[in-house]
Amino acid sequence: MKNLKLLALCAVVIGCLISCQKEDVTDTTLDEVTQQATKAQLEKLSKMGVNTEKVTIEDIPLPDGSKEKYLVSGDITIPVKNLEDYPDLLSLDGDNKQYRSDYIVAPQYRNIRILGWTGTGSTFDLTPKMQTALSWAVANYNVLPNTLNFTLTYGNDQSQADMVVYRVIGGAGGSAGFPTSAGRPNRYVRINSGLDSNTYSYNVVEHVIGHEIGHSVGFRHQDWYNRWSCGYTGPLPAEPSVSPAAIWISGTPWSPYADSIMLGCFNTGEDGEFTASDRDALNILY
């Protein structure tokens, strides 16, 4: 009996030690890797049409090896130091159905020189699979009869590039930001190393890159207000009239269940191609 009691006490002590240690580790990791966004930063993101449920601040590496602080919401990344430069989405027309012009790429910046990062021998280099998928994604944009025009090269001289696509270590997916208030396209597009796994076809990588380029020229998520594609099961808004009405473009279907390259989450069956409404939206905006 005495032995049993001792055993139980030991178990309690050990249990406490383990749970306390766990807590410490978790706290340290959180402090080091992410920081909380301030209320003001969240309000600004909301005005920009960014989902603010799980926003963190992270140090993200740039391909030259430096790091920059970004606000991160899912795959959307906004540089902390430039946050106030980004336009709000509130100046919509009377029926909340149309984008105003200054948060898409301005006419003088629509010939976009896009650089696929290669040739440094670093982890930032795109893999051959990513390079091929990038060329397919860019071709999808260039075939559209609108004013956007991409010129794709590969290498590591950023000086002549408007947009830089590079690889970062991480699970499947990518990340990017929105055009600046000056009307320049978002500059850095990150493709996660996990996409090189055989789980993901070339078409899926094409989809992810096309999606991140979509953000870079002004697209929000088709399902930005609830991210149903990411497994959301709650109630849906009856009309896309919530403010800010970030994603809906006049002349395109607003249904949150409509297929689009701009859904918040993707799956392994993506074909990498625009839907008819994606093409409509791009041709209406540009």
Ligand SMILES: [Zn+2]
């Ligand atoms: Zn996205």
